[in-house]
Amino acid sequence: VSFGYEDVAPEEKTARVSGVFSNVASKYDIMNDAMSGGMHRLWKDQFVRRVKPQPDEAILDMAGGTGDIAFRMAERGAEVVVADINQDMLDVGIERAMDRGLDGLSWSQQNAETLTYPDRQFDAYTIVFGIRNVTYIDKALREAHRVLKYGGRFYCMEFSTTEWGGFKEVYDLYSHKIMPQIGKAVANDEESYRYLAESIRRFPKPAEFERMTREAGFARTKVEPILGGAVAIHSGWKI
Ligand code: SAM
Numbered sequence: 001v002s003f004g005y006e007d008v009a010p011e012e013k014t015a016r017v018s019g020v021f022s023n024v025a026s027k028y029d030i031m032n033d034a035m036s037g038g039m040h041r042l043w044k045d046q047f048v049r050r051v052k053p054q055p056d057e058a059i060l061d062m063a064g065g066t067g068d069i070a071f072r073m074a075e076r077g078a079e080v081v082v083a084d085i086n087q088d089m090l091d092v093g094i095e096r097a098m099d100r101g102l103d104g105l106s107w108s109q110q111n112a113e114t115l116t117y118p119d120r121q122f123d124a125y126t127i128v129f130g131i132r133n134v135t136y137i138d139k140a141l142r143e144a145h146r147v148l149k150y151g152g153r154f155y156c157m158e159f160s161t162t163e164w165g166g167f168k169e170v171y172d173l174y175s176h177k178i179m180p181q182i183g184k185a186v187a188n189d190e191e192s193y194r195y196l197a198e199s200i201r202r203f204p205k206p207a208e209f210e211r212m213t214r215e216a217g218f219a220r221t222k223v224e225p226i227l228g229g230a231v232a233i234h235s236g237w238k239i
Helices: 010-036 039-051 068-074 087-100 137-147 167-187 190-202 206-215
Strands: 058-062 079-084 105-109 122-128 148-159 219-226 231-237
Touching (some): 010 039, 010 167, 010 190, 039 068, 039 231, 058 137, 068 105, 079 087, 137 148, 206 231
Parallel strands (some): 058 079, 122 148
16 A cells, blocks of 8 residues: 555555644645645536535535535535544534534544445435545445445546646646645645645546446446546446
8 A cells, every 4th residue: 555655554544644634634725725726616616516416415525624525515405424534624624614604514534444324325425535545445435335325426526647748747747846845835744745646646547446436336437537637527326
């Protein structure tokens, strides 16, 4: 199992990922804007348009962090559980939700690989920029499938490496040289952002990840590339 450029024991990856997000929690939202030039907001809007949350639907937003995706879905009337392995990220989210006076949200510390929910609880499962941090992705996908109702939908947005001519070189330079520098300047934390860049490089390519979602039991799987595949929205159904 890899953590950044190092090979580590699986339990150690989970613990270190927790450490990374505890370090970045208080600066997380500012950093997203700095790193993506604000683009993450547009990708998140597009993602939620694809999920089409309906009033009173029960949605599990896994690796929900500080609530960006959950807030957008709760604004459309869905009942959203924000689940994350890291309580520091959730605490920032709880505070943001209070500031906004948002209803329809609950918060729960959970490991995506071992959810504490019974089978068939949710109408939709979302996970955005989270699954590449999970140690055993196949386990997390099977858990996603288990907690969905029949007819439920799975939506995942994740970074990827792109094959666009020229773009790949620029993107590699950006993620390996510039991202850690912004991390250092804004959050005084170069290492965490080095890990995040490397975790993007190591995440399976869209076709391989789609195969993994099918293996976990999802049907009618689909991949929608954004920015030439630098970001991709994956979806599937439990039928
Ligand atoms: N979804 C949010 C967003 O788009 O702003 C947060 C994304 S943040 C980059 C990744 C999140 O994944 C972190 O909050 C981290 O704690 C969480 N995470 C990492 N490993 C996890 C695991 N095994 N189970 C649940 N959450 C995990």
